Amino acid sequence: MWTEEKLNNLMTTPSDALAEDVKKIKGDIMILGAGGKMGPTLAILAKNAIKKANINKRVIAVSRFSDSIARNVLESNDVEIIACDLMEEGVLDKLPDVENIIYMVGRKFGTVGDEILSWGMNTWLPVEVAKRFKKSNILAFSTGGVYGLTPVFDGGSIETDSISTTSGDYVMSAVGRERMFQFGSEKYGTKVFLYRLTYAIDLRYGVIHDIATSVINDNLSLSKHHFSTVFGREMPTKLP
Numbered sequence: 001m002w003t004e005e006k007l008n009n010l011m012t013t014p015s016d017a018l019a020e021d022v023k024k025i026k027g028d029i030m031i032l033g034a035g036g037k038m039g040p041t042l043a044i045l046a047k048n049a050i051k052k053a054n055i056n057k058r059v060i061a062v063s064r065f066s067d068s069i070a071r072n073v074l075e076s077n078d079v080e081i082i083a084c085d086l087m088e089e090g091v092l093d094k095l096p097d098v099e100n101i102i103y104m105v106g107r108k109f110g111t112v113g114d115e116i117l118s119w120g121m122n123t124w125l126p127v128e129v130a131k132r133f134k135k136s137n138i139l140a141f142s143t144g145g146v147y148g149l150t151p152v153f154d155g156g157s158i159e160t161d162s163i164s165t166t167s168g169d170y171v172m173s174a175v176g177r178e179r180m181f182q183f184g185s186e187k188y189g190t191k192v193f194l195y196r197l198t199y200a201i202d203l204r205y206g207v208i209h210d211i212a213t214s215v216i217n218d219n220l221s222l223s224k225h226h227f228s229t230v231f232g233r234e235m236p237t238k239l240p
């Protein structure tokens with residue numbers, strides 16, 4: 001995978017199974033927070049699956065679009081755009097009623113020093129979205145960070161692990177996001193699905209990217225540092 005073009009093609013080419021799956025979805029799809037790392041490829045993949053299935057379905061991408069490249073690439077792939085700041089008063093009311101909401105808004109970087117804004121974006125906004133789209137199906141992205149750290153050789157967290165209550169503001173506010181969507185689901189009977197990710201999108205970001213960058217730069221001490229700081233122990237000379 002040597003070019004971004006190939007990577008983007010791979011990530012936006014639907015499988016036959018996905019094209020079959022989209023036929024089962026009733027109504028349109030609206031992605032809130034679509035302008036970030038994952039939104040553009042996800043929206044285009046959905047649109048391409050709809051085209052492959054030969055059906056009509058709108059895919060609407062909502063974001064501030066601070067990155068105009070994301071906006072352009074979405075528009076040129078037939079994804080509809082609504083540019084707005086979801087934190088602004090009254091904005092949610094102006095959005096169209098759509099049966100399927102994918103919620104990708106979040107604030108992680110910059111939390112230290114401005115914790116209040118992260119709580120607003122991660123916990124207050126979900127309250128408003130759960131209320132506004134109570135008649136929709138909501139898929140809310142969350143983070144594996146809610147589990148807290150575990151030793152690397154334990155194999156990682158699993159869904160039945162309990163939520164960490166000793167983490168910083170970002171994780172606590174992300175737990176708040178999950179709880180508010182769950183509360184909305186209980187209160188209004190909304191179908192809500194929580195989808196926890198752990199530092200993973202594609203080759204441009206994430207753990208594999210960090211390790212590969214260290215290897216390319218011949219900076220093995222950085223790799224070692226990464227492991228020892230993240231997991232609180234020395235990296236073994238030989239992996240099991």
Ligand SMILES: NC(=O)c1ccc[n+]([C@@H]2O[C@H](COP(=O)([O-])OP(=O)(O)OC[C@H]3O[C@@H](n4cnc5c(N)ncnc54)[C@H](OP(=O)(O)O)[C@@H]3O)[C@@H](O)[C@H]2O)c1
Pocket residue numbers: 032033034035036037038039062063064065066067084085086087103104105106107121141142143144196197198199200201206
């Ligand atoms: N990628 C991962 O590995 C990972 C790991 C754990 C959890 N997650 C979860 O998955 C979600 C999606 O991941 P991602 O990597 O695509 O996140 P991301 O890069 O942070 O994208 C979220 C996007 O939401 C938009 N947004 C933020 N505030 C907004 C506002 N007030 N109004 C409108 N749009 C707003 C921003 O784009 P604009 O600047 O265009 O508004 C931002 O880029 C995250 O929110 C996070 O909760 C992801």
